[in-house]
Amino acid sequence: MLIFAPAKINLTLDILGKRPDGYHELWSVMQAITLGDLVEIEPAEEINLRVVGADLPVDSTNIAYKAVLALRAATGKAIGASITIRKKIPLEAGLAGGSADGAAVLFGLNKIYNLNLRKEELSEIGAKISADIPFCLNGGTALVQGIGEKVKKLPPLKKGYFVIYKPPFGISTREAYLRLAGKDLTKAHPDREKILKALAEENLEDLGKFLKNLLEISAWEINPEIYKYKNELLNLKPLGALMSGSGSALFALTENLKKAKEIYYQLTLPGQKFIVRPYAAGPTCLKL
Numbered sequence: 045m046l047i048f049a050p051a052k053i054n055l056t057l058d059i060l061g062k063r064p065d066g067y068h069e070l071w072s073v074m075q076a077i078t079l080g081d082l083v084e085i086e087p088a089e090e091i092n093l094r095v096v097g098a099d100l101p102v103d104s105t106n107i108a109y110k111a112v113l114a115l116r117a118a119t120g121k122a123i124g125a126s127i128t129i130r131k132k133i134p135l136e137a138g139l140a141g142g143s144a145d146g147a148a149v150l151f152g153l154n155k156i157y158n159l160n161l162r163k164e165e166l167s168e169i170g171a172k173i174s175a176d177i178p179f180c181l182n183g184g185t186a187l188v189q190g191i192g193e194k195v196k197k198l199p200p201l202k203k204g205y206f207v208i209y210k211p212p213f214g215i216s217t218r219e220a221y222l223r224l225a226g227k228d229l230t231k232a233h234p235d236r237e238k239i240l241k242a243l244a245e246e247n248l249e250d251l252g253k254f255l256k257n258l259l260e261i262s263a264w265e266i267n268p269e270i271y272k273y274k275n276e277l278l279n280l281k282p283l284g285a286l287m288s289g290s291g292s293a294l295f296a297l298t299e300n301l302k303k304a305k306e307i308y309y310q311l312t313l314p315g316q317k318f319i320v321r322p323y324a325a326g327p328t329c330l331k332l
């Protein structure tokens with residue numbers, strides 16, 4: 045089975061508090077995008093993983109591998125798989141690259157082995173592997189709460205283009221969260237009502253205005269270069285620009301493809317760039 049595993053961006057990321065186990069309570073609107081990995085899965089006795097396009101481990105530290113092990117544990121069945129990941133999502137970018145693969149594996153094996161697990165059950169299994177998997181299983185546009193395990197579908201965003209801008213350095217998610225400690229965030233919270241209203245009304249101008257991510261504060265501290273990337277995007281006058289997740293990737297929102305291209309071709313800093321659209325689904329079977 046060949047699966048498209050979409051990446052995500054965070055249109056807004058608010059942090060409500062820290063739990064005793066160190067994880068943070070989120071309030072985040074997430075959006076799946078048309079940039080994604082290709083994950084090919086065949087049933088097998090053992091677990092065999094191959095990654096093309098990135099230097100990643102192929103052992104039990106890989107999120108895709110962990111997903112197979114978690115399904116085995118949850119079902120008690122001798123599930124195995126030969127998996128090839130064609131990596132297109134940049135690493136340590138805040139684009140949920142690892143979680144997208146994990147979600148694709150859970151989704152694919154559920155079908156291949158006729159496990160008949162509901163999305164909520166897959167989500168519960170996935171949340172134990174990484175916090176972005178529940179959203180990745182859902183895809184589209186969603187409000188994500190808890191530490192990432194509570195996913196509430198929102199009407200899919202149908203308009204707009206995003207220019208993704210990924211600096212050559214990554215940011216560790218753990219470090220970005222750790223850096224929040226002791227910071228006064230009272231004035232940094234996003235306007236949640238306004239962002240939900242902009243989405244409900246499909247008002248891209250307002251959506252651009254109210255984009256906000258609390259983790260930008262930490263990321264800028266970890267690597268102040270991020271600021272240059274955001275400024276370059278903002279100087280090209282998109283509807284708005286923001287860092288995604290824990291970074292280091294940023295994105296600019298535009299009304300149409302013409303403006304997205306205008307921005308894309310004028311970016312000068314080193315790194316990767318992509319023009320993408322919102323994607324209305326999660327892992328998608330392209331070929332049985």
Ligand SMILES: C[C@](O)(CO)[C@H](O)COP(=O)(O)OP(=O)(O)OC[C@H]1O[C@@H](n2ccc(N)nc2=O)[C@H](O)[C@@H]1O
Nearest residue numbers: 066067068143174175176177191192217218221289290
């Ligand atoms: C930054 C986001 O991408 C926003 O969507 C996610 O919150 C991170 O999701 P993720 O990379 O799937 O996260 P995990 O792999 O589960 O956790 C990585 C690290 O991030 C921190 N973490 C993650 C999620 C969360 N709600 N609070 C946290 O504090 C923890 O220190 C954890 O050790």
Ligand SMILES: Nc1ncnc2c1ncn2[C@@H]1O[C@H](COP(=O)(O)OP(=O)(O)OP(=O)(O)O)[C@@H](O)[C@H]1O
Nearest residue numbers: 106107135136137138139140141142145176217289
């Ligand atoms: N299949 C995978 N794809 C990408 N990274 C993986 C995978 N499995 C394990 N990892 C590990 O996870 C680390 C970070 O993963 P990822 O690229 O998903 O970060 P991210 O883009 O910051 O994601 P998020 O938005 O979920 O925080 C990588 O440096 C890598 O070592």
